[in-house]
Amino acid sequence: MAQRHRLSGAPESIPASAGIGLRSRHFAEITESRPQIAWFEAHSENYFGPGGLPLFYLEHIRKDYPISLHGVGLSPGSIDPLNREHLQRLKALVERIEPGLVSEHLSWSSFGGVYLNDLAPLPYTEETLTHLAERVEQVQAFLGRQILIENPSSYLEYKDSSYRESEFLAELARRSGCGILLDINNVYVSCRNHGWNEAAYLDDIPAARVGEMHLAGHAVNEVGGKTLLIDTHDRTVCEDVWKLYAAALRRFGPKPTLIEWDADMPALDVLMGEASKAETLLEEAHYERAA
Amino acid sequence: MNGLHELQRDFSAFVWAGKTGLGERIVPNGFEPEQRLAIYRNNTLIGLTQALRDVYPVIEKLVGERFFHRLGRDYIRRYPPNTGCLQTFGDRFADFLAASGDVCGQPYLPDTARLEWLRHEAYFESDRAGIDAASLADVPPERYGGLRFELHPSVRLLASRYPVRRIWEFHRENPAEDGRLDLDAEGGCRLVIFRLGWEVETAPLDSDGYRFLTGLQAGLTLSEAASGVLPNNPDFDLAALLRFCLSRSLFSEYF
Secondary structure (H helix, E strand, C coil): CCCCCCCCCCCCCCCCCEEEECCHHHHHHHHHHCCCCCEEEEEHHHHCCCCCHHHHHHHHHHCCCCEEEECCCCCCCCCCCCCHHHHHHHHHHHHHHCCCEEEEECCEEEECCEEEEEEECCCCCHHHHHHHHHHHHHHHHHHCCCCEEECCCCCCCECCCCCCHHHHHHHHHHHHCCEEEEEHHHHHHHHHHHCCCHHHHHHHCCHHHEEEEEECCEEEEEECCEEEEEECCCCCCCHHHHHHHHHHHHHHCCCCEEECCCCCCCCHHHHHHHHHHHHHHHHHHHHHHHC | CHHHHHHHHHHHHHHHHCCCCCHHHECCCCCCHHHHHHHHHHHHHHHHHHHHHHHCHHHHHHHCHHHHHHHHHHHHHHCCCCCCCHHHCCCCHHHHHHHCCCHHHCCCHHHHHHHHHHHHHHHHCCCCCCCCHHHHCCCCHHHHHHCCEEECCCCEEEEECCCHHHHHHHHCCCCCCCCCCCHHHHCCEEEEEEEECCEEEEEEECHHHHHHHHHHHCCCCHHHHHHCCCCCCCCCCHHHHHHHHHHCCCEEEEC
16 A cells, blocks of 8 residues: 555544534534534444545544544444455545544344344343454454444343343453443443443443543433333433443543434534533543542 | 344344244343334334435425335335445335336336435545546647546436436425426436536436447547447537536546
């Protein structure tokens, strides 16, 4: 490969500050107003095309900000062979954008080459752990870098699970060498849906492995008189999740934290407002660490 | 890998075909297992229907929101995504509409969907600079006939018995025109779809221009492509067509 001119003006690494999700609706505004935000996170698959406007904006914004690439379609937990073309495209994007972090999910989404376009839950068994650790190692070897694996929101549990999700994630990180993207909203949603203990969940996660945290909004659904929380990314972070985030900061110290919002996109100001709330808590965590 | 294999097989069978083999492995915890699985099925169907809606807004306007929803569900079950990247999802929607017979008495739907898909493809195509007239200045005139042109990666050609560009113009977001479209008076069309800068454009061609560009796209030289047109139409204005192509950056290279 020919020596490429270095693309970025901004540093590569993601600081332990608040970032926001990069969505097409805000491309023009971000490039024009250059908002005061430490970093952006982009959905990798939205930039898999060979060219066009989204990629132009992503490269342009990368000149001013560190970028994290967050994948939703690699399907790490599938029995299907790893999709080489998908990996190849991800690698090409990583080389082009020079992201500070690359992440995927603790989930599966394809069977027999057909994709659910969703993050389906895995049984937390020894079999899954062996399989997933091997796959994550393959992905990391192919990309030549560590990836982070994110805990999903889930709406069901399998009877054959022999690990707690948090234990499973910690063990996956230990075996494969991956980092953990701890989605605080997902911890909250899954704990409430399955009756898990939030504090115990955080206790299982080794602080040194946590490379990033996510914050988002969820919906509270009533199904047959019972409550089920659904991860929707379409509203502000709720008070309980802010409290859990504060607890996570006390346990893990300050970590890069993303405000995720994917549906019913609001004005950029609203995202900036959420980010500034996270930043306030992050600063307190920095201060406590120094004290 | 049997336990995981069976689980993913049965989970997929529930999402795509409503088969409930997985129920026994799910902790009920206050709900029927199928209620829990249905959340995932809904996420899949809602997400993919939205992806189709994003690519085919004009088809949605033409058939209405509710019918589009039904068409979308049928399409998703018939041609589910085969990659984890949604940019290629929906590529067979025009063929699906054509095979569905006369949908809503609108025989132009498949070609209108083709136009929307080609515009979608053009939007994400590679970025290449086009050549302009000045870059041909050094070529001696006697060599013109032997030149071959590589069309810009975003260029797509479409011919239809229906006035699909006008139909698209009438139903796009913020249409520039309104009123009634007389399909019989309008007749068919031949189109070139391309990206100029970041904007995707659709321009009409006459039948000679369409045949000429099809020839260039197939790798014919300028004189070979023109000879396919000229014997039938001595008035064919090759110079005007080339000016159009160069001004719209339709060629990315010549050799």
